Amino acid sequence: MTSDVADPADAAAISPAADPGFLQRYGGTIEYILIPGAALVGALGVFGIFVALFGKSPLDLYFYMYQGAFGTWFSWQNTLTRAAPLILTALCTALPAQLGMVIIGGEGALLIGALAATSVALVMQSAPPLVVQLAMVAAGMIGGGLWIMLAGGLRQYRGVNETISSLLLVYIALAILNHLVEGMMRDPASLNKPSTREIGAANMIGTIPGTDVHWGLVFGVVAAVASYILIYHTVFGFAARVAGGNIRAAKIVGLSVGKLILTICFLAGASAGLAGMVEVAAVQGRTNANLAAGYGFTGILVAFLARQNPLAVIPVAILLGGISASGGLLQRRLGLPDASVQVLQGIIFVFVLASDALYGRIGFLKGKS
């Protein structure tokens, strides 16, 4: 059926319900906004009941959540700072998902990326800061990329399940990091907190002008948009999605599945490795065990909540950043334990996963053909 609606501006002028063409064209997009939105509202409702059981007012809860996450300019910066690494680590799960792979080892790529970036900065101490910073970006991305490529290679050439191998690689990465930080790369002055030497104040990448938010946020948004374009608007991305849909069909039509897997895994790891580089160059200034803060694991949650869509990763990361930013205020004002924030994340996760069953089943969004 053809539609007489030329563009969204015209569509807005026409009553949607009266025009099945509008719904046929945009119903899918509306679904993608409406269903997760409803899931979120449902989850917040259930969490409100949970909090009420502890004798706290749900209205206070919602107010403090809003205030802590988005209520003031400071709260916004708090939220965005926490969201920045999550966008990058979420891509580490979302990109391989296009191929039907479940990679959950972003934390390992982050650590290796951080280690690689630090190493490069330490050997290039005399170079101009911009050169060092670019080298750190490259080293972080290559380090992280190779790390996840390892999981992809094990899957392609050895038939090892990539979910298990990428998870186990996290522990190997952590062991390598601890080994180097407590041994070869240790700054002798770091007595009670084994750390590498500092990369130097001049080599730090700093914050976005006018804010407290570091450049990791910009890197994340750029990486997410680039991933979206790659997956949905290039031949390579189309091939990846074909292989993700049916790997045998992809092989029959002559796609080089092995190459696709390795490339996508490299890009995925590179984005988590970049997150590690940013943690070093914008936050910690050196490598130590502080880097294993769990961003890689929260990234998995972000990717699944975003239904593996690279663009949706951005708002979801901001949402989770906001939840964690407001978590502190909930502890302080309502006396809730930290675990309550995890309960909320868990409830949201369950609601969003359960809401998957609703796609394509909401009659009025389908239009009539």
Added chain:
Amino acid sequence: MDIGRISRRHLLQGSAALTLGTAFGARSAVAAETTIGFIYVGSRDDYGYNQAHAQGAAALKKLPGLKVVEEEKVAETDAVEKTMESMINLDGATLLFPTSFGYYNPHMIKMANKFPKLRFEHCGGLWSDKDPKNAGSYFGYIDEAQYISGIVAGYSTKTGKLGFVAAKPIPQVLRNINAFTLGAKLANPKATTQVIFTGDWSMPVKEAEATNSLIDQGVDVLTCHVDGPKTMVENAARRGAMVCGYHVNQSPLAPKAYLTGAEWNWEALYPKFVKMIAAGEAIPNFYRGGLKEEIVKCSPYGEVVSAEARKHADDIKAKLTSGDYVIFKGPITDNKGKTVIAAGTERGQKDPELEKMDYLVEGVIGATS
């Protein structure tokens, strides 16, 4: 809901010097509602490191005119910077206690530079002249209390084998192991301490394995230096071994097996800090002390501790409290036969050489790397 709290922000920043005296030697007493922020890396009821600080915070809550806000499970990344800022901006905190080692540099230093009129007190860091004047670091020579535990353990063991579950071979931990062993040898010159390093501060599974393995090898008194001694204490008691606690009093977990323990005395120090500020005295930026200064203390003896052990331990405790006893007194050899403190050399509690300790004394079974 008090929305008004936010609008107080600017007012508070402007008058911060008035509310809590800082290094500038402010005159005024603690204002009507002074807010103090506490930040913990783990959960505040962990029967360990964080609980010890939470007990100190609880002691402050009892003082009039003080409001204490707390946040637990804050990672050692920029998350802690945002938590500090949130306490300052949204709660009006003017004195902050970020209590975990990894919060110090760069995070707390950055915040102290950003809010020069507020006071930051850190547990465990090594403040130096380069650091901001409104930042301070305090810590206790808890090896003195471990020495007392060692004496009690030396009398209580039947096999002569003591066990130590330790996190990492860093100076603070090695100093505790060595003091414990030297104390035990006062009571029983043939006593040995077998040490197992778990590799990190909170590894409950490895801590339980280490406890079981030590007991399987004939160890009958155990102590530890990890963030949460609960795992070791409960497992050892279940296996019929005796324990010396760490961080806080763990006797409620194992009343029959508990001999004594090395505890922090933050509930004495924190009110002291607040009173110093109220009186207009400057808190030294580098603040240290042991039993004498009431920064550490020993748990009350358990029922099974013999009269002989109590007498010897009380005697040494009295000497340490009066300040005329040196634990690290030459000649001391390490467990590889090398002399580490020459005969005639006394290394008192404040000796900077002890902060760099990298050996295990004779009588310790184990290696630092």
